[in-house]
Amino acid sequence: MTDSPKPDSEGQLAGAIEGILRSYREHGNINHLDGTNLPSRAEIGQLLDDLLSLVFPGYLGAEEVDELSSRYFVGERCSVLLRDLERVIARVLQTPSGSECASATRLGAEEAAARGREHAFEMLGHIPELRRLLALDVRAALDGDPAACSSSEVISSYPGVTAIAVHRIAHHLECREVPLIPRMMSELVHGRTGIDIHPGARIGSSFFIDHGTGVVIGETTAIGDHVKLYQGVTLGALSVDAAERDRGRQRHPTLEDHVTVYAGATILGGDTVIGRGSVIGGNVWLTHGVPPMTTVMLDKPSLRFVTGG
Incomplete structure (x- = not known):
C-alpha cells in the first residue's frame, strides 16, 4: 500500500496569497x-x-x-x-x-x-x-x-x-x-x-433616554432642552437614498423643549417640528410637525390629536 501524495502546501499558500492580492486590486474601496x-x-x-x-x-x-x-x-x-x-x-x-x-x-x-x-x-x-x-x-x-x-x-x-x-x-x-x-x-x-446617535445631531441640555435599546437619532436632528425619549424611538430622514445627500439641508426632525416621545414612535423628515411641550405616544408614525402642547396618540385606525396638553 503506497502513501497518497502530500498536497503542495507551498503552492496552495502561494495561490491563496495571490488571490488575496488580486482582490485588493479588484475591490480597492475596502483597502487602506x-x-x-x-x-x-x-x-x-x-x-x-x-x-x-x-x-x-x-x-x-x-x-x-x-x-x-x-x-x-x-x-x-x-x-x-x-x-x-x-x-x-x-x-x-x-x-x-x-x-x-x-x-x-x-x-x-x-x-x-x-x-x-x-x-x-x-x-x-x-x-x-x-x-x-x-x-x-x-x-x-x-x-x-x-x-x-x-x-x-x-x-x-x-x-x-x-x-x-x-x-x-x-x-x-x-x-x-x-x-x-x-x-x-x-x-x-x-x-x-x-442606542445609535449620529455625532452630528444637536442635543440640548437635560436630555434623558429611558431604557434606550433601539433608539436612533439621525445626523441633522435638532433636540431642545428637557427632552425625554423612550426605547425604540427613531428620529430619521424621509429618504435614505444616498443620491439625495445634501450636507447643507436638515433631513431629520426637530424636537423643541420639553417634548416626550414614547416607545416605538417614528418621527421622520427635516420639515417635521414637534412643538414645545408635546407628547408623542408609543408606536406613532409621524412625517409632519405638530403644534406646541399637543398630544399625539395611536387611536386605531387613525391618529388622534389632543391640543392643550
Missing part, C-alpha cells in the same frame, strides 16, 4: 494601503474610556480618586490623553478617510501633527463644559425615572447616560471637522448600549 494606519476600534475605545474617567472620576476606572489624589489623577490622565488624542487625530488627518462624505483634505505629516495637538488641547479644555451638561443629563434621569435611586446608579448603569456622554464628546470633535473618529466613537457606544 497608503502607509498610514487608521485608528483601530481598540484605540478609540481606550480614548473614550480615558475621557469618560475624567468626566466621571471615581466611577469608571479601577483607580481610587479622592480630593487629595485628584490633582495627580487628572494630571496623569490629561498627559496620556494629550499624547494619544493628538497622535490619533493626526493620523486621520493624513488620510483621505472622509473624502467620500465630506470635503476632507489630506494634510502633510507636520501640519497634521500641529492640528492634532490643537484639537487635543481643545478637547481637554472642553471637559468642564461637558461635565456641566452631563450633570444636567444625570439630574434629568433622576427626575424622569421613578426607579432611579441615585446619581451613582444612573452613571454606573444607565445606557442612556453612557450614550449621551459619548455623544457629547463625539459631537465636539464632529463640529471641529475631525474626520472618522467621532463616527467610530458613536458606533462603539451603539454596540455597548443599543
Whole structure:
C-alpha cells in the first residue's frame, strides 16, 4: 500500500496569497494601503474610556480618586490623553478617510501633527463644559425615572447616560471637522448600549433616554432642552437614498423643549417640528410637525390629536 501524495502546501499558500492580492486590486474601496494606519476600534475605545474617567472620576476606572489624589489623577490622565488624542487625530488627518462624505483634505505629516495637538488641547479644555451638561443629563434621569435611586446608579448603569456622554464628546470633535473618529466613537457606544446617535445631531441640555435599546437619532436632528425619549424611538430622514445627500439641508426632525416621545414612535423628515411641550405616544408614525402642547396618540385606525396638553 503506497502513501497518497502530500498536497503542495507551498503552492496552495502561494495561490491563496495571490488571490488575496488580486482582490485588493479588484475591490480597492475596502483597502487602506497608503502607509498610514487608521485608528483601530481598540484605540478609540481606550480614548473614550480615558475621557469618560475624567468626566466621571471615581466611577469608571479601577483607580481610587479622592480630593487629595485628584490633582495627580487628572494630571496623569490629561498627559496620556494629550499624547494619544493628538497622535490619533493626526493620523486621520493624513488620510483621505472622509473624502467620500465630506470635503476632507489630506494634510502633510507636520501640519497634521500641529492640528492634532490643537484639537487635543481643545478637547481637554472642553471637559468642564461637558461635565456641566452631563450633570444636567444625570439630574434629568433622576427626575424622569421613578426607579432611579441615585446619581451613582444612573452613571454606573444607565445606557442612556453612557450614550449621551459619548455623544457629547463625539459631537465636539464632529463640529471641529475631525474626520472618522467621532463616527467610530458613536458606533462603539451603539454596540455597548443599543442606542445609535449620529455625532452630528444637536442635543440640548437635560436630555434623558429611558431604557434606550433601539433608539436612533439621525445626523441633522435638532433636540431642545428637557427632552425625554423612550426605547425604540427613531428620529430619521424621509429618504435614505444616498443620491439625495445634501450636507447643507436638515433631513431629520426637530424636537423643541420639553417634548416626550414614547416607545416605538417614528418621527421622520427635516420639515417635521414637534412643538414645545408635546407628547408623542408609543408606536406613532409621524412625517409632519405638530403644534406646541399637543398630544399625539395611536387611536386605531387613525391618529388622534389632543391640543392643550
